[in-house]
Amino acid sequence: KRSCEEGPALVFRWRLLLGYGPSVCQDEEDKYSIYSNLLFKYFLAEGIVCGHNLFVASAKEDPADILKELPAPLFDDAHKNQVNEKETAIKSKQESQESMKIAWRYQNLPRIEVSPAASARIGHYYDVSKMVSPELLQSTKWHRFFLPEEMSLHPEIKTCNMTCGYTRLLQSIQRIIYREGFDGSYPQKKQKNILRIGIQSLGSVLWGDDICCTDNPEDIYSLTKFLYVLRGLLRMSLSACIITVPAHLIQNKAIMERVTNLSDTVVGLESFIGSERETNPLYKDYQGLIHVHKIPRLNSLICDVSGTKDLAFRLKRKLFTIERLHLPPDLSDTVSRSSKQDLAESTKLLRSGCGAMAIGKKHLDF
Structure with missing residues (x-):
């Protein structure tokens, strides 16, 4: 379950995040990579439900294990309505209890809507307490890229000041795009489909990059060159990509600015685990904040910046939700x-x- 702002333009931007269109979405990992991996799995799970092809790349975790841990979709409309009714009942109960605590000067002001209207919700519902069924995984066509396996099968190469892991990954993505018919310049032989690409922890030491280790890395343009070539592949193909980046480990801020400029959508996750905000009463109902650094804008040379700065997320027993954060009146x-x-x-x-x-x-x- 995802919550987004009202308005067709913002709904379109969140559709890009879910993977409905050729784009590069950068997900800045939280400190312990808990919630960023959850969004990463949401992206892949949405592709399975929509019947899209998947390409999963990782340097630390087997892609097969990643797919086994995807959240289970909720296809039962009755169960979905039951969840919505339960949330509505809890919300009305909280409003009735808080009505006596609201100061008189704020009683007549319009209340801030935490969640949007039902018509603005997109995508599908997922139960994070359950894993996707093996039958649904078997019906999905997916491709894998596990860096330790690729390095053992092929000799090490390095071209254009790019690490071997990045080069092998680009070659694998290009091969899948052309072999499976996702090249947009040629009509597909079968029914049109979309390739969803998920790359986990790009820029970490496991990929052979040293941007997380020092302020002056050896190949300072290795990651940006990879993203530049990847954007070219996505622009001429029916594909969308989500990348998780350990931004909190990259010491050179100039590199992060280049990575942001080469991405269509940039979302940062700030977890409260281990921070002072974990015990702050202001954030007692949330697990972290979401910072929207960049969202795409059509027919424009500059990027758009979200006007909403107070987005927070909470992980319930079954649902992961994104809501607007507002201060209590008293x-x-x-x-x-x-x-x-x-x-x-x-x-x-x-x-x-x-x-x-x-x-x-x-x-x-x-």
Whole structure:
């Protein structure tokens, strides 16, 4: 389950993230690569449900094991309606309990919609507590690229200041595109289909790249050259690609700027695990924040920047949801005096628009 903003343009941008169109989506990994791998698996699971072909590439985990851990889709409409009714009941109960705590000056203001209307929801529903069935995997046509196997089967090569792992990966993607008929310049022999490409932890040491180890890597343009060639392959083929990048390990910020410029969609995940926000009452209902750094814009030479800065995600027992984060109207009952300074700083960063004004540096004045 994914939540997106209202409006046809923003729905189209999130469709690119799900893989409906030729694009490169960069997913900046969180510190422990927990939730970024979950989005990575959502992308692949959506391809299985839609009947798309898959290409899974990894340097640390066998692609077969990745597919076995994909979340199970929910095809039962009755079960989906039951989940929606349960969430609606919980939301109405919370609203009734909070109605007595809302200050009089905010009671008549419109409430912030956390989730969009049902018509804006796209894609399918998935149960993260269950794995995809083996029967569904057998009916899916997929291709694999496991770097340790490729390195043992082929001699090491290095061309155009690009690591051997990147070169082998590009050759494998190009071979699949032309062999399976995904080349957009020629009509497909069979019914038209889409190739979904998933590349895990690109830029890590396992790929033979040293951009995560030093501020001055040996091949500083190796990753950017790979992305430049990959974009060319995707532009002339019926394919979409999602890449997870350990951005928190890349010390050279100039490299990350180039990687961002070579991607159509860039989304960063900030997990609360091991940070001060894990115990902050402001984020008690969420597991992390989502930062939309770049989204595609049609018929324009410049990229678009999302106007929504306060997106957060939560992982429930069965569902992974993306919602709008907003401050509670009354902080006196749930927040201690010592933590109000942190909440004031968070208010400025999130631009919640709750109408609060920070007076001084130690407390909030409503």
